[in-house]
Structure formats: structure tokens, C-alpha cells
Amino acid sequence: MYVSLDQAVAKLQCGEVVAIPTETVYGLAGDARKESALKQIYAMKERPANNPLIVHIGDINQVNDWASEFSPLAKKLARAFWPGPFTLVLPAKDSVSTIVRAGEPTVALRMPSHPVTQQVLRDSGLALAAPSANKYTQLSPTTAAHVTQSLGQGVAVLDGGACAVGIESTIVFVETGQWQLLRLGMVTEQQIEAVAGCRAVVRKQKASPKAPGQHLLHYSPSTPIRLFDSKAALLAFAQTQENCAALLFGDGGVVNGQSFVLPRDAEKTAEQLYDTLHQMDALKVDLLLIETPPNEAAWLAIHDRLRRASH
Ligand code: TXA
Ligand code: MG
Numbered sequence: 001m002y003v004s005l006d007q008a009v010a011k012l013q014c015g016e017v018v019a020i021p022t023e024t025v026y027g028l029a030g031d032a033r034k035e036s037a038l039k040q041i042y043a044m045k046e047r048p049a050n051n052p053l054i055v056h057i058g059d060i061n062q063v064n065d066w067a068s069e070f071s072p073l074a075k076k077l078a079r080a081f082w083p084g085p086f087t088l089v090l091p092a093k094d095s096v097s098t099i100v101r102a103g104e105p106t107v108a109l110r111m112p113s114h115p116v117t118q119q120v121l122r123d124s125g126l127a128l129a130a131p132s133a134n135k136y137t138q139l140s141p142t143t144a145a146h147v148t149q150s151l152g153q154g155v156a157v158l159d160g161g162a163c164a165v166g167i168e169s170t171i172v173f174v175e176t177g178q179w180q181l182l183r184l185g186m187v188t189e190q191q192i193e194a195v196a197g198c199r200a201v202v203r204k205q206k207a208s209p210k211a212p213g214q215h216l217l218h219y220s221p222s223t224p225i226r227l228f229d230s231k232a233a234l235l236a237f238a239q240t241q242e243n244c245a246a247l248l249f250g251d252g253g254v255v256n257g258q259s260f261v262l263p264r265d266a267e268k269t270a271e272q273l274y275d276t277l278h279q280m281d282a283l284k285v286d287l288l289l290i291e292t293p294p295n296e297a298a299w300l301a302i303h304d305r306l307r308r309a310s311h
Helices: 005-013 035-045 060-066 072-081 115-124 144-151 189-196 231-238 266-282 297-309
Strands: 018-020 027-031 054-056 086-091 106-110 170-175 178-183 225-228 244-249 257-262 287-291
Touching: 005 018, 005 027, 005 115, 018 115, 018 144, 027 035, 027 054, 060 072, 060 086, 060 106, 072 086, 072 170, 072 178, 072 189, 144 266, 178 189, 189 297, 225 231, 225 297, 231 244, 231 287, 244 266, 257 266, 266 287, 266 297
Parallel strands: 054 106, 086 170, 225 287, 244 257, 244 287
Antiparallel strands: 018 027, 086 106, 170 178
């Protein structure tokens, strides 16, 4: 069910859940202070209660409503990368619902840059908890149509067009002058390092907060995926397959089946990646063959999503 911006705002203010566009992926949004809305988000996604949600804010001053500590390092990162595809995990205030943070002592905060998201945040006056608007472990949605494919026609969706970044935000945990990378995204480790003035600390399994998206079947289409180290290896294998589709980067040799080609440009590929995987999945072939993208820093988040999708 498609809703207008005013309807979306009214629903959110009443404690209902609405799928909204952001620059990364569509989010399934609800009032981050209302436990009934938070419970509904988990239920609709069929997401385990131990996987916390990101709280979306419209203004950097709202950080202090949620975090007990907004350190100089965290501030520096927020000023550099907000609004945008960047999430900060900070120590949570006691007042933050344990549902939104899934019992963690921390809370994840993001200020999105999509003008429609910003208007929803402004007009509603709320902070919005919003995980990606898909069933748990499925591919994230980058169009309004993807949302209804995953969550059904009954879900209220505000259509803001296709997402420009196309993959989920980079997530960084900041604590006592140090930072850790929890999820790769289009804001790269190098960019964060340049702003932070220091390198990331490597994650210690026990001491660090819950690592997000670690479920092995995250971001998966329903068709099995096989990754290939080179285009040549993919094309040779494709010759032996009857019913497959291929995803290639830069240029494509055609396979017996359908081939999809994404540009040798990490940002453009990220933008189109999930939509392409949704299209490939819809073909209902036996196997999706995917060329490993260029091995360069700008492509690391795309590598990460393809590795998870192919698991
Ligand atoms: O780009 C994005 O981040 C999108 C849009 C809608 O903003 N949201 C998104 O949400 O990808 P979701 O729920 O699909 O992924 C958020 C990840 C989860 O894997 C969760 O584990 C992690 O963020 N997370 C949330 N709160 C956390 C916390 N307090 N500590 C560690 N990880 C946290
Ligand atoms: Mg997700």
C-alpha cells in the first residue's frame, strides 16, 4: 500500500510502521521511543530480538538524546560523514529502550541524506528506528517495489524512487578515543581513517559490541550464487551450464542464459547491485554466476555483500 509523505508522517506519529526511502536502502521505520512500534518492526521482518536497530535522526544535536557519550572522535566523524551512509554505535543512555538496542549497552545512530527521509524526520519530529525493509536474511530493498515483494502488499510504503547509494551504511563503533569498523559500506575505512587521524582497532571477539549482519545468509537472493575469481573462469563454467544467469563487471561475454553487466565503477555498481540481484533472482534459474569485482578499496563493501550473498 503506497502512502503519501503526509500519510507516512501521520502513521509514524500514531505508532504505526512505514517503509521509507533512504539514500542507502529502504528502511522499515517506526517511532524509536515507542516499544509497540519497535516490536512490530521485529515481527514484520521476522528478525530475532537480539539484532538491534539503527535510530535515524534529523539533526546532530539529537545524538545527546540517545548517547551517554558523544566523544570528540565521534563528533569529528559525525560532522564529516553526516548526513550520509554512515552509522555511529555509541554508549547508550539508560533511557534508550532495550528493544531498539536489543539489550546492548550501545545505540546505533545515523543521519540520512535523502531529502524525503529528512522531511519525514522533520515533519514527524521523531527519531525513527529503521532496519532494512526486507524479511530477515533476504536481499535489501532499493526500490518501493522491492519492499512489497519482500514484506507483502499490506505494508505501508512511501515511494522515494531508487536509492542512490544502494547498499547499507558503514557502521563504526566509537569508544574511548578508538574506533572499530562493524560493517563495510560506501564510506571506506581509508576515508574514516583520514578524518579520525588514527587507524581502526581490530575487533576483539568478546570486548566489542554485537557484530552486525554477521548472519551467514545475510543479503541473500533465493537462487544459489557462485563467485568466480575471473571473467574467463566464469565464462568457461557457464558453457557447461544449462540454466544460469551471470553478473559481470566492465564488459560482458554472453553466456547461455542471461547476462547482466555492471560498470567498473564501485559507486555505480553499488547503486544497481541489489536491483540487479533482485532481477537475476526473479529469473528462477538454477544458479547465479558472479564475477568477483575489482580488488580495490572502493569495492570492499561490494565484495562483502557478494560474499555473504553467495554463502
Ligand atoms: O543503511 C542502513 O544502515 C539501513 C538504512 C535503512 O538506514 N539500515 C540497515 O539496518 O541496514 P539493518 O537493521 O538492516 O542493519 C543494521 C545493523 C544490524 O546488523 C545491527 O546488528 C547493527 O546494525 N546494529 C544496530 N545497533 C547496533 C548496536 N547497538 N551495536 C552494534 N550493532 C548494531
Ligand atoms: Mg538488513
